[in-house]
Amino acid sequence: MDKKTMLKVVIVMIVAMAVALLIRGILLHSKNGEQGPVTAEELSFTETELxxxxxxxxxIVIDAGHGGKDPGKVGANGTLEKDINLEIALLLKELLEEDGVTVVMTRQTDTGLYDENSSNKKMQDLKGRLAIIGESRADLVVSIHQNSFSDASVCGPQVFYYEGSKQGESAATLVQNALNTELEIAKPRTQKSNDNYFLLTRCSQIMIIAECGFLSNPDEEKLLNDKTYRQRIAEALRKGIYEYLDTVTEPKEGGQTDPEEPII
Ligand SMILES: [Zn+2]
Incomplete structure (x- = not known):
């Protein structure tokens, strides 16, 4: 290497070091120094966050029906209701939480709310669900189930509410309509009142039971086993729930249980 080349190399190294120091200085200054004006982009980002x-x-309480030793209805090809209920419940939970809803689940795994040595697991399970609902102060309780019928051709979702509960009827109507339209049900059903389902009659909050489809119908059973269809169900439930929440402007209804009636 001759002197000239050596000089060039030294100059390049000095320039490189100077540039590096300059960049470091700029970075340190921007960290410690005053913050510059907030750009519109940054501001809108901050506002979105807040x-x-x-x-x-x-x-919202989401009650996935059955679980553990209680499979619920068994489908034409062996699908267990408890599994479909839980899958839909978990999808719905995710959707509602995205919009800030506080979701209370009665179960999140394949378990029932009973002790293994309980003499009446079903009753303990139902009472356990009622206890969770009672403590929740929920705006709405959505119990998720699947239906079954002796005639295998019967299909489609149906939503139940406690007879005499105006808010229950309103919620059931909106959720029923959302399921019918979003799932493009050929022969849509209407919501139905009920006065003897254990949970409905004893629930302290406004409650609906969403029977999303018939496991006794092999075609519908197949649909209920399809994740995309379950997602559509969850989205339809969300739509109906939000339409109901949008109508709730008055103070909450006192409850559905007749105080004179002893709770079993
Ligand atoms: Zn059920």
């Missing part, structure tokens, strides 16, 4: 979610403060 914006309350549309259903913050709302409480």
């Amino acid at each position: 914006e309350p979610k549309p259903y913050s403060g709302m409480i």
Whole structure:
């Protein structure tokens, strides 16, 4: 290497070091120094972060029917109702939480709410669900089930509410309509009142029971086993639930249980 080349190399190294020091200086200054004006882009990002979610403060109980030793209805090809209920419940939970809803689940795994040595597991399970619902102060309780019937051709979702509960009827109507339209049900059903389901008659909050489909119908059983269809069910339930929440402007109904009636 001759002197000239050596000089060039030294100059390049000095320039490189100077540039590196300069960049370091700029970085340190920007960290410690005053913050520059916030750009519109940054501001809108901050505002989006702080914006309350549309259903913050709302409480929904999602009750996935059956579980553990109680399979619920068994489908034409062996599908267990408890599994479909839980899958839909978990999808719905995720959707509602995205919009700020506080979701209370009665179960999140394949378990029932009973002790292994209980002499009446079914009753303990139902009472356990009622206890969770009672403590929840929920705006709405959505119990998820699947149906079954002796005639295998019967299909489609149906939503139940406690007879005499105006808010229950309103919620059931909106959820029923959402399921009918979003799932494109050929022969849509209407919501139905009920006065003897254990949970409905003893629930302290506004409650609906969403029977999403018939496991006794092999075609519908197949649909209920399809994740995309279950997602559509969850989205339809969300739509109906939000339409109901949007109508709740008055103070909560006192409850559905007749105080004179002893709770079993
Ligand atoms: Zn059921």
